[in-house]
Amino acid sequence: MTPPSDSHPILQVKNLKTYFYTxxxxxxxxxxxxxxxxxxxxxxxxxxxxCGKSMTSLSVLRLVPPPGKIVSGDLLFDGQSLSGLNxxxxxxxRGKEISMIFQEPMTSLNPVFTAGExxxxxxxxxxxxxxxxxxxxxxxxxxxxxxPSEEKRYDDYPHQLSGGMRQRVMIAxxxxxxxxxxxxxxxxxxxxxxxxxxxxxxxxxxKEKFNMAMVLISHDLGIIAESxxxxxxxxxxxxxxxxxxxxxxxxxxxxxxxxxxxxxxRFDENGGKPKRLKAIAGVVPRLFxxxxxxPFEPRCPFVMPVCKTSPPPLEEKEPxxxxxxxxxNKH
Amino acid sequence: xxxxKPLLSVSHxxxxxxxxxxxxxxxxxxxxxxxxxxxxxxxxxVLGLVGESGxxxxxxxxxxxxxxxxxxxEVFFNGxxxxxxxxxxxRSLRKEMQIIFQDPYSSLNxxxxxxxxxxxxxIIHQMGNKAERKEKVLKLLEKIGLHPDAVSRYPHEFSGxxxxxxxxxxxxxxxxxxxxxxxxxxxxDVSIQAQIINLLEDLQKEFNLSILFIxxxxxxxRHLSNRVAVMYLGRIVELxxxxxxxxxxxxxxxxxxxxAIPVPDPEKRRNPILLSGDxxxxxxxxxxxxxxxxxxxxxxxxxxxxxPLYSINEDHQAACILVKN
Numbered sequence: 001m002t003p004p005s006d007s008h009p010i011l012q013v014k015n016l017k018t019y020f021y022t023x024x025x026x027x028x029x030x031x032x033x034x035x036x037x038x039x040x041x042x043x044x045x046x047x048x049x050x051c052g053k054s055m056t057s058l059s060v061l062r063l064v065p066p067p068g069k070i071v072s073g074d075l076l077f078d079g080q081s082l083s084g085l086n087x088x089x090x091x092x093x094r095g096k097e098i099s100m101i102f103q104e105p106m107t108s109l110n111p112v113f114t115a116g117e118x119x120x121x122x123x124x125x126x127x128x129x130x131x132x133x134x135x136x137x138x139x140x141x142x143x144x145x146x147x148p149s150e151e152k153r154y155d156d157y158p159h160q161l162s163g164g165m166r167q168r169v170m171i172a173x174x175x176x177x178x179x180x181x182x183x184x185x186x187x188x189x190x191x192x193x194x195x196x197x198x199x200x201x202x203x204x205x206x207k208e209k210f211n212m213a214m215v216l217i218s219h220d221l222g223i224i225a226e227s228x229x230x231x232x233x234x235x236x237x238x239x240x241x242x243x244x245x246x247x248x249x250x251x252x253x254x255x256x257x258x259x260x261x262x263x264x265x266r267f268d269e270n271g272g273k274p275k276r277l278k279a280i281a282g283v284v285p286r287l288f289x290x291x292x293x294x295p296f297e298p299r300c301p302f303v304m305p306v307c308k309t310s311p312p313p314l315e316e317k318e319p320x321x322x323x324x325x326x327x328x329n330k331h
Numbered sequence: 332x333x334x335x336k337p338l339l340s341v342s343h344x345x346x347x348x349x350x351x352x353x354x355x356x357x358x359x360x361x362x363x364x365x366x367x368x369x370x371x372x373x374x375x376x377v378l379g380l381v382g383e384s385g386x387x388x389x390x391x392x393x394x395x396x397x398x399x400x401x402x403x404x405e406v407f408f409n410g411x412x413x414x415x416x417x418x419x420x421x422r423s424l425r426k427e428m429q430i431i432f433q434d435p436y437s438s439l440n441x442x443x444x445x446x447x448x449x450x451x452x453x454i455i456h457q458m459g460n461k462a463e464r465k466e467k468v469l470k471l472l473e474k475i476g477l478h479p480d481a482v483s484r485y486p487h488e489f490s491g492x493x494x495x496x497x498x499x500x501x502x503x504x505x506x507x508x509x510x511x512x513x514x515x516x517x518x519x520d521v522s523i524q525a526q527i528i529n530l531l532e533d534l535q536k537e538f539n540l541s542i543l544f545i546x547x548x549x550x551x552x553r554h555l556s557n558r559v560a561v562m563y564l565g566r567i568v569e570l571x572x573x574x575x576x577x578x579x580x581x582x583x584x585x586x587x588x589x590x591a592i593p594v595p596d597p598e599k600r601r602n603p604i605l606l607s608g609d610x611x612x613x614x615x616x617x618x619x620x621x622x623x624x625x626x627x628x629x630x631x632x633x634x635x636x637x638x639p640l641y642s643i644n645e646d647h648q649a650a651c652i653l654v655k656n
Contacts, residue, residue: 048520148608162609163384192383192610193547197591197603219521222593226601245597256522263525264595265554267577274554276532279525283490299522 008079009036010181010213011060011098016073018052018059025288029055029068031237034314037181040211044228044245046221046260048284052237053217057183061100062090078180096126099174103186106166109158115169116142116154122176141172145202164195168202175206182207185217200227221260225249233257236285236295239314243321253323256280256296294326302327336410337371338541339395339509344368344404346390350614362613364390366565368404369640372509375539379556379573381549381588385610386562388545392511395543396428397421408509426456429502433514435494439486445472445497446482452504471500475530492523496530503534511543516551524548528555549592553577558646561585564613564621567640571647581649583628620652628653 018030030052037043047053058064060075062082075082077098082090102108110118119141120134129137135154142150145168158166167187174182184203188196200223207214218224224231224245231248233241233256241254252258259280267274282299291297297307306326314324345368347361365387372378382388394401397413406413413424432438439448449468453459459467469479475496486494495515502510512531516524528551535542546552552559552573559576561569561584569582580586587604594601606625611617617624623633632652640648641655 048522164609193549193591194383194587194606195609196593198605200593201603201605220593221521221595225595225597226593249595249597260522261595263522265550267553277525277529277554279529280522281526283492284520284522 008039009076010039010078011037011215012074012076013056013060014074014076016056016059016075017071018055018064018068018073019071020068022067022288027287028237028290029287030059033073033234033237033239035232035239035242037213037215038229039180039213040207041229042207042214042216042227044224044231045215045217045234046219046224046231047234048219050236050284050287051234053234054185056234057100057185057215057217061094061098061183062087063094092126095122095179096177097179098181098183099177099179100183100185101167101170101174101187103189106158106163106190108170109166111158114155114157115161115166116156119169119173119176122173126177137176138172141176142168144206145169145172145175146198147172163191164198167191167195167199171199171202171206175210175212178210179212181213181215183215183217186219187216188223189218189220196223203227221249221264233260236290237287238295238324239322240296240325241323242314243323247318247321251318251321253317253321254296254325255300255302255327257323259299259301294324335373337407338374338376338409339372339543340405340407341371341391341395342369342405342407344391344394344406345402346387346394346399347402360614363565363616364613365394365401366616368562368565368567370560370567370570372541372543374508374541375535376558377535377542377544377556379552379559380543380545380562381547381552381559382562383547383588383610385564385613387565387613388562389513391562392430392513392543392545396425396430396511398430423456426505427507428509428511429505429507431495431498431502431510431512431515434518435491435498436486436518438498439494441486444483444485445477445489448486448497449500449504452501456505458505467504471504474503474534475500490523491519492526495519495527499527499530499534503538503540506538507540509541509543511545513545514547515544517547524551531555549589561588564610564616566621566650568622568651569649570640571643571649575647579647581643581647581654582622582651583626583653584622585649587625587627620650622651 014034016030016033020027020029033056045053059070064070116138119138123129123134123137139150142153147153147168188199216227228245231243231245232239235256241257252261262278263280280299285295293309294307294312297303304326312324312326314322317323344365346365347363349361368391380388393399395406401414416424446468449471450464453464453467472479472481477496516527544556556573559573560567563584569585580589587606590604608625611624619635620633620638623629636652638650638652640650642648643654
């Protein structure tokens with residue numbers, strides 16, 4: 001049950017399990033997740049809060065907060081295993097080869113350092129630049145990500161910048177060492193629509209320019225449709241559907257994916273009255289008290305007896321299109 | 332919507348928040364959160380109010396309910412200027428106008444059971460005896476689709492979507508005529524948002540509610556609203572019937588906003604109009620048109636002219652000099 005793989009992916013994740021051991025029981029935040037990211041490609045990860053999409057990226061970066069632990073799994077980055085690396089070696093990769101853009105730029109920037117210093121620190125740490133070189137390069141990076149009057153902004157503290165500008169600083173930091181892979185975790189969720197369009201456009205341009213691969217985590221199906229080459233849909237710690245973007249949106253196979261797409265408002269081009277939304281019934285499950293069979297079973301409109309007893313494996317239902325559902329492609 | 336008297340009529344509403352310019356400075360500055368806003372809301376109508384953070388849409392909603400006091404302007408509810416109402420009158424007016432908050436986590440008292448939360452409005456307004464109130468609470472729970480068991484449970488036992496249902500039940504409990512829904516779905520999971528929108532839609536039809544629907548999810552606004560007002564830096568810059576606004580936006584800001592909505596269809600390529608720069612500070616407003624610093628269609632006159640809302644037709648207005656010409 002390994003989803004498709006090309007010959008030299010930049011990142012290959014196999015059977016990743018990240019569990020949290022809490023007083024209320026074991027939370028399987030990431031439960032046997034496998035995927036790969038091709039060079040220069042964008043993998044979109046869709047899911048709701050608590051589905052494990054953020055924890056998957058933190059696991060690859062080996063930044064899982066306690067009481068979480070990577071229980072098992074292989075992480076291959078550029079042919080090299082990350083699982084065996086000690087924390088010193090991992091630190092050299094993190095930020096340099098693989099970097100991350102977080103959702104809330106206010107809390108992920110350090111409030112007591114200026115925006116410029118934080119970017120320059122990366123350059124001095126990973127590329128051994130001296131202060132002056134790092135400052136010059138930071139100006140360049142600021143220009144690259146569209147921060148106007150870069151020399152002034154260098155000395156601004158994060159609170160003096162707008163949300164969009166802070167996110168640009170985060171992006172400048174993330175691309176500062178020419179990483180091969182970027183994790184962008186809801187990079188525009190805290191931003192307004194017009195600013196979101198600017199940032200997505202910028203990410204797209206940078207990706208093309210430097211041939212970076214990206215894992216784009218979002219709950220917004222619109223953003224995923226526009227930016228991703230492949231999509232993994234996550235639900236309750238598992239990938240439930242995995243496919244090329246066009247295939248996923250044209251022919252969603254998992255009832256959860258179908259439900260998500262159908263719950264979006266649709267508009268009649270002739271100005272007819274909007275139809276009632278098709279909502280997915282029920283609530284998002286709590287991870288420490290999951291059903292024995294398929295995690296989506298309590299909300300699924302197509303539930304069958306087998307769904308209640310055994311979890312469906314992720315299978316290739318159509319070439320390059322994987323889904324974990326007991327239904328045989330016929331909804 | 333045929334010609335009727337509006338249920339709510341807002342006229343030249345302003346709210347300035349003073350800011351300290353500096354310890355020794357005598358200069359007086361203010362955030363122009365809501366700066367001369369006028370609109371009508373009719374009986375049984377859903378008016379969408381959209382705009383980016385800081386555009387003043389939430390402040391406008393709160394001013395209308397007098398949760399904060401206006402600096403200037405008038406708000407007529409059913410013909411009565413409620414900004415002049417005294418405390419006693421205001422209390423009875425609150426039966427008719429209610430609010431649904433954005434965050435269902437902080438808007439429910441964690442120490443009160445759902446039953447107590449829903450009973451409280453009836454106690455405050457001295458309606459019914461204990462048994463009658465209990466029955467009303469149970470009816471409300473049924474209406475919003477929660478199990479009667481919820482009465483004795485606490486907010487933390489419920490998910491975000493269920494809590495938002497409680498927030499909605501509380502808002503409709505006294506059969507109000509007007510509801511201000513302030514970003515009611517933006518903190519909910521995608522698969523839950525449609526449930527809440529459907530619930531609001533059902534209740535709106537059943538009680539012929541007038542709703543001021545404040546949101547930044549433009550697709551949901553389009554789905555639910557009869558008319559839409561677009562705010563930018565404290566002003567309404569465009570106001571029109573929903574389909575008219577989405578198909579034929581006339582203000583350059585509305586155009587950019589609509590073009591920036593991501594479309595969940597990889598086969599459809601859109602070309603967002605990318606605005607340069609950020610929203611200017613509402614403290615130091617630009618002279619002339621507020622949007623000129625980012626406007627792709629700016630002409631010389633925009634630097635000096637602050638455009639009012641020009642009528643394009645009876646139902647469509649936009650605050651742009653290009654519309655006038």
